[in-house]
Amino acid sequence: MTSMIFPTRRDEAWRYSDIAALATLWPLPAPTCIDVAAGETARCHLLQDAADGATAVHDYVIAIADGARCDFHVLNIGGKLGRVTFAVTLGKGSHFELNGAIIGGGDQTLEIVTSVTHAEPDATSGQTIRSILGQRATGSYLGSINVARDAQRTDAFQSVKAMLLDRTATANAKPELEIFADDVKCAHGATVGELDRQALFYMASRGMDPATAKTLLLKAFVAGVFDDVSDEAVKDRLEAAAIAKLETLV
Amino acid sequence: MLTINDLTNEIDGKPILKGLSLSIKAGEIHAIMGPNGAGKSTLAYTLGGRPGYEVTGGEAAFDGVNLFSLDPHERAAAGLFLGFQYPVEIPGVSNLQFLRESLNSQKRARGEAELNGGEFIRLAKDKAALLGLDMEMLKRPVNVGFSGGEKKRAEMVQMGILDPKLAILDETDSGLDIDALKIVGAGINAIMRKPDKAVLLITHYQRLLDYVKPDYVHVLAGGRIVKSGGPELALELEREGYAEVMA
Numbered sequence: 220m221t222s223m224i225f226p227t228r229r230d231e232a233w234r235y236s237d238i239a240a241l242a243t244l245w246p247l248p249a250p251t252c253i254d255v256a257a258g259e260t261a262r263c264h265l266l267q268d269a270a271d272g273a274t275a276v277h278d279y280v281i282a283i284a285d286g287a288r289c290d291f292h293v294l295n296i297g298g299k300l301g302r303v304t305f306a307v308t309l310g311k312g313s314h315f316e317l318n319g320a321i322i323g324g325g326d327q328t329l330e331i332v333t334s335v336t337h338a339e340p341d342a343t344s345g346q347t348i349r350s351i352l353g354q355r356a357t358g359s360y361l362g363s364i365n366v367a368r369d370a371q372r373t374d375a376f377q378s379v380k381a382m383l384l385d386r387t388a389t390a391n392a393k394p395e396l397e398i399f400a401d402d403v404k405c406a407h408g409a410t411v412g413e414l415d416r417q418a419l420f421y422m423a424s425r426g427m428d429p430a431t432a433k434t435l436l437l438k439a440f441v442a443g444v445f446d447d448v449s450d451e452a453v454k455d456r457l458e459a460a461a462i463a464k465l466e467t468l469v
Numbered sequence: 470m471l472t473i474n475d476l477t478n479e480i481d482g483k484p485i486l487k488g489l490s491l492s493i494k495a496g497e498i499h500a501i502m503g504p505n506g507a508g509k510s511t512l513a514y515t516l517g518g519r520p521g522y523e524v525t526g527g528e529a530a531f532d533g534v535n536l537f538s539l540d541p542h543e544r545a546a547a548g549l550f551l552g553f554q555y556p557v558e559i560p561g562v563s564n565l566q567f568l569r570e571s572l573n574s575q576k577r578a579r580g581e582a583e584l585n586g587g588e589f590i591r592l593a594k595d596k597a598a599l600l601g602l603d604m605e606m607l608k609r610p611v612n613v614g615f616s617g618g619e620k621k622r623a624e625m626v627q628m629g630i631l632d633p634k635l636a637i638l639d640e641t642d643s644g645l646d647i648d649a650l651k652i653v654g655a656g657i658n659a660i661m662r663k664p665d666k667a668v669l670l671i672t673h674y675q676r677l678l679d680y681v682k683p684d685y686v687h688v689l690a691g692g693r694i695v696k697s698g699g700p701e702l703a704l705e706l707e708r709e710g711y712a713e714v715m716a
Contacts, residue, residue, distance in 0.1 A: 415557075418557050420541060
């Protein structure tokens with residue numbers, strides 16, 4: 220994921236990216252390494268709200284030791300190119316939980332790329348991503364789960380849902396599984412949809428103006444992503460940033 | 470209050486309403502009955518402004534304003550309420566949130582003061598009690614997991630909270646058992662039976678009209694009103710069927 224050679228769109232991990240925007244940042248800054256010691260719990264978050272036109276790439280390399288847990292919340296809304304990647308390695312009986320939202324408009328390209336490796340038995344991982352894309356924005360989730368031969372009783376899921384506000388916006392969702400163990404549960408689901416027209420008419424028939432109605436439906440769509448952020452101040456900041464971004468799109 | 474003159478419309482290029490005229494004054498309750506496919510629901514949706522229900526001719530004036538020049542949310546703010554035959558489910562949005570946003574949107578559009586949280590909750594409690602709907606139900610997402618009867622009761626709670634001038638109720642009686650029918654009927658009377666309000670009830674059956682007594686009954690067939698009369702017309706239809714009465 221963190222390549223030394225300038226990528227092209229022929230590279231699978233950069234297939235939907237904005238290479239021209241990437242060039243303005245190259246070479247990439249070093250990844251952020253997070254090591255969670257055995258039995259510990261780490262709670263992390265990222266609010267990627269780079270300025271308009273900027274390029275922001277955040278690479279995380281996360282090692283979760285035996286019996287440890289890492290909860291990561293990400294809101295990816297800023298910049299011309301906003302890319303957040305996770306390379307996660309799970310120890311025995313450990314857990315990784317990613318809750319993320321992508322909200323983009325204009326010509327933004329926003330990406331979440333994950334590679335979660337279940338290297339040892341009994342580890343669990345969950346990834347829940349919600350994307351809202353308007354205008355000509357592109358939002359991508361590329362997620363691979365790799366289960367090593369010894370990683371029996373792995374339990375992993377990916378849930379990806381995208382909402383397109385305009386026909387000119389693009390959502391990519393690419394869950395990938397590579398499994399070498401035989402006693403494994405891996406679930407993945409991806410949907411791309413539009414706002415429910417029947418619901419919009421129902422809301423209008425009760426007097427709600429279109430912007431209020433759309434905002435309410437979109438809030439409901441991303442609700443839950445930040446529900447279990449334990450730090451209330453962080454939670455409020457992420458939710459407020461998400462709502463402010465939504466309101467620019469309706 | 471509502472004057473419809475020679476209304477024609479199309480759905481997907483297919484004409485449904487073919488010159489419908491109807492006049493409703495304040496203080497009146499009108500019932501429209503008619504066989505399947507007559508255009509009853511189409512009339513309701515067209516007046517409500519549902520996308521895809523294209524008006525091709527005629528006019529409708531609501532308190533002197535051209536109804537078709539208003540967007541659906543503006544019609545609601547002007548005092549029109551559309552009761553749905555199949556109320557829509559909205560996962561993730563609670564009834565209370567939905568109704569508070571709706572009511573305050575209407576108030577903003579009319580230049581009135583919005584209700585704060587406490588005022589709104591008191592109003593919602595009052596109207597829920599009127600319809601015998603548990604306040605807990607209003608904390609749940611809009612219509613999600615509601616039975617047919619609960620959905621219709623919730624619609625009437627919505628009507629009570631929004632307090633419209635004119636309610637167009639599309640088969641509000643469908644899916645109701647006898648007890649629920651009584652409660653919904655009493656709710657309609659309590660909320661809408663007032664000198665400055667009016668109701669257009671769209672129904673297949675006479676039974677709702679036992680609880681909400683109409684002043685006028687119309688038969689809609691083939692996209693127009695083919696017969697109008699008093700409450701006795703509904704009984705005649707029930708007794709003899711549409712084919713006989715229209716012949």
